[in-house]
Amino acid sequence: MVTGSDFVPTDDDIAIVAVSQTPAYRLWNDSEQMLIMRCVNDLLGSTGMDRNDVQFTIAGSCDYLSGAPFAFVSNIDGVGAWPPVYESHVEMDGAWALNEAWHRLMLGDIQTAFVIGSGKSSPGTPRHVFPLQTDPYTAAPLGLDYPSIAGLQANALINAGKATERDFAEVVARSRRxxxxxxxAQVSGDHSVDELLAKPHYSSPLRLHDLPPISDGAAAMIIARGKRALELTDRPVWIRGIDHRIESHHLGLRDLSSSPSTKLAGEKVGVHDGPVDVAELMVNFSHEEIILREALGLQDHPNVNPSGGPLSGHPIMATGLVRIIEVARRIIEGEAHRGVAHASSGPALQQNLVCVLEGGN
Amino acid sequence: MTDLSDLIHTIEYPYTRSTGPYLGPFLTGLRDGKLLANTVGGRTYCPPIEYNPESGEDAPATFTEVGPGAMVLGCTWVTDPSSKHPFSHPFAFAMLLADGADVPFVHAVDAGSPDAISAGTRVVAQYRDDRRGAITDVYFVPEAAAVDQSIEPGDEPVLITEHLISLVVREPLFPHRRRYAEGLLSGRLLGQRSPVSGKVVVPGRGYDNLNRVPLTEADELFVSDRGTVSSYTVLTPVQYYGQKETEPYIRCSILLDGTDSPIIGVDVRDIALESFRVGMRLQAVWRAPAERKVDGLDNRFGGSWEDVIERWEPTGEADIDPDSLKDYTW
Structure with missing residues (x-):
């Protein structure tokens, strides 16, 4: 059911006016710039804007993934290398690029921004890359990889009596369906829970299907301030709020069976100040959905990750932005009026960003 | 013919980190066969912590020994270890609470079987024979499998800990780069012409980055291997890790005849620096076909010039006016 709050946008509100994403590819046999270019051309085509009309560009990407130093600089080719753009970059998922762009537009002097997230994980080995994000003295030399940390978190969830391996399999079955x-989507299919539970463990209690696929891909959007947003589209998706919270990088200081940072971000951003028609959560490992639903008060919500979520496609550095795009797209298409998108970064849901979107003009 | 299969690059960097007043004593302890902890806010931390996470106040840099026993609070069984893991056979990562400590840490347990470890399992620290003052000096085993170790303390405190980072990157040559590589092996330089601007770039990027247009095989053409020096510098090699150069050499950009963007990163070693200049005309002298290789090529800017072109020879033609090359320095 599509319902609304009493929100009336003003010129100081900021809206998503167009969204674009590439499929998640197991291997995109061309450059990351080409992935970005496809999204940028798509956005310009759908809004009728000239590239020079977009006043700010911000991208999230990670040079470590494809092993190409300064790849983030050549990524600008995808936007058009000349005339120079007013540009910023975050070594974070594109969801954080949106967070910066949203704040940037609040200053009021510019009206529009490109937000981009892109990544090619296929050339490298994510299991080797991401331990380098952990503590360089006490964890990185152990090769403490994300699947192993996720296994520890899933085990903590079971030890706390909050979930079973069957619950994890149910998340996978529902996501792939x-x-x-x-x-x-890169991975999809109709699997029974029993069929999934019959598979061997990978990083116990997780199985390979509890992990995200390795993907290449990009996503992008154009956001605009109130008046300009209404000039560009008759279906603006208003950003009602974004909040980002971080937990300690010491895994031993955290209760891995819960996500207080997500809970706090959700409260600050007012997830339940209106009806939640749809939620897209960055569930990189199946057990995370259980933790995130609890943190956001969405335990029994019937419409979580209708896209299949990251378990069906995980273009790292775009995955979080894709969550926001998936919610925005449903609002644009009239399937939903108000929704919640979540993005995470770091091991075991260390950092969490929650965004509330709402339609209406 | 050189194999045009996947590109494989290894990116390595040997991090040498100073250890500081907290982790230094901890890593010195590991080298000497001890688990050290410190206490702040009434809680004992192993590894030691620099600050009280509740208040941010400095923690004391005074240490007590904890362990060697520890309790497993949670674990995951790693069925398929990566090359970065402490063991090449299946093992457990576990959240471990050392005896005498209040805050757990993650480390590896060589438990033999997933059935041998779960929350509540008692484990004991074991030390490697080859200890380097690093977190990998220690590992854990279930209590029953522990052996007594006699470890001689070292002389000097551990002030530096080393971690060699090594990432292997593997990808196919992109289709346009493959065609470019095949051109090099046949002694020809393949460029791409934008259908929008008409500008010719070599090597092509697979797109026109000014007009955001993808370029295809239909936009490709062979260009001249004769051109003009449009800029250069002299590189004096610094002897960093992995450096292979020892002598100063010229690195230049050359605007090939009929193109609109210079080739870059062309190294010249056999023309005297005193006579080298912007505007100078050069002609490629290709290696014999059997000697050409492209395995140094990547998917980005590199032209792999020296692997296919033996040297660039002055043509003796009159120089081009350097002023006319100002827009082609890079």
Whole structure:
């Protein structure tokens, strides 16, 4: 059911006016710039804007993934290398690029921004890359990889009596089934929970299907301030709020079976100040959905990750932005009026960003 | 013919980190066969912590020994270890609470079987024979498998800990780069012409970055291997890790005849620096076909020039006016 709050946008409100994403590819055999260019051309085409009309560009990407130093500089080719753009970059998922762009537009002197997230994980080995994000003295030399940390977190969830391996399999079964209607999904299918539980462990209690696929891909959007947003589209998606919270990088200082940072971000951003028609959560490992639903008060919500979520496609550095795009797209298409998107970064949901979106003009 | 299969690059960097007043004593302890902890806010931390996470106040740099026993609070069984893990056979990562400590840490347990470890399992620290003052000096085993070790303390405190980072990157040559590589092996330089601007770039990028247009095989053409020096510098090699150069050499950009963007990163070693200049005309002298290789090529800017072109020879033609090359320095 599509419902609304009493929100009336003003010129100081900021809206998503167009969204674009590539499919998640197991291997995109061309440059990351080409992925970005496809999204940028798509956005310009759908809004009728000239590239020079977009006043700010911000991208999230990670040079470590494809092993190409300064790849983030050549990524600007995808936007058009000349005339120079007013540009910023975050070594974070594109969801954090949106966070910066949203704050940037609040200053009021510019009206529009490109937000981009892109990544090619296929050339490298994520399991080797991401331990380098952990503590360089006490964790990185152990090769403490994300699947192993996720295994520790899933085990903590079971030890706390909050979930079972069957619950994890149910998340996977539902996600892959949902992904069957998502043309951008890389992994989809109809699997029974028992069939999934019969597979061997990978990083126990997780199995390989509890992990995200390795993907290449990009996502992008154009956001604009109130008046300009209404000039550019008759279906603006208003950003009602974004909040980002971080927990300690010492895993031993955290209760891995819960996500207080997500809970706090959700409260600050007012997730339940209106009806939640749809939620897209950055569930990189199946057990995370259980933790995130609890943190956001969405335990029994019927419409979480209708895209299939990251378990069906995980273009690292775009995955979080894709969550926001998936919610925005449903609002644009009239399937939802108000929704919640979540993005995470770091091991075991260390950092969490929650964004509330709402339609209406 | 050189194999045009996947590109494989290894990116390595040997990090040498100073250890400081907290982790230094901790890592010295590991080298000497001890687990050290410190206490702040009434809680004992192993590894030691620099600050009280509750208040941010400095923690004392005074240490007590904890362990060697520890309790498993949670674990994951790693069925398929990566090359970066402490063991090449299946093992457990576990959240471990050392005896005498209040805050757990993650480390590896060589438990033999997933059935041998779960929350509540008692484990004991074991030390490697080859200890380097690093977190990898220690590992854990279930209590019953522990052996007594006699460890001689070292002389000097551990002030530096080393971690060699090594990432292997593997990808196919992109289709346009493959065609470019095949051109090099046949002694020809393949460029791409934008259908929008008409500008010719070599090597092509697979797109026109000014007009955001993808370029295809239909936009490709062979260009001249004769051109003009448009800029240069002299590189004096610094002897960093992995450096292979020892002598100063010229690195230049050359605007090939009929193109609109210079080739870059062309190294010249056999023309005297005193006579080298912007505007100078050069002609490629290709290696014999059997000697050409492209395995140094990547998917980005590199032209792999020296692997296919033996040297660039002055043509003796009159120089081009350097002023006319100002827009082609890079």
């Amino acid at each position: 949902a992904a069957m209607s998502n043309p951008n």
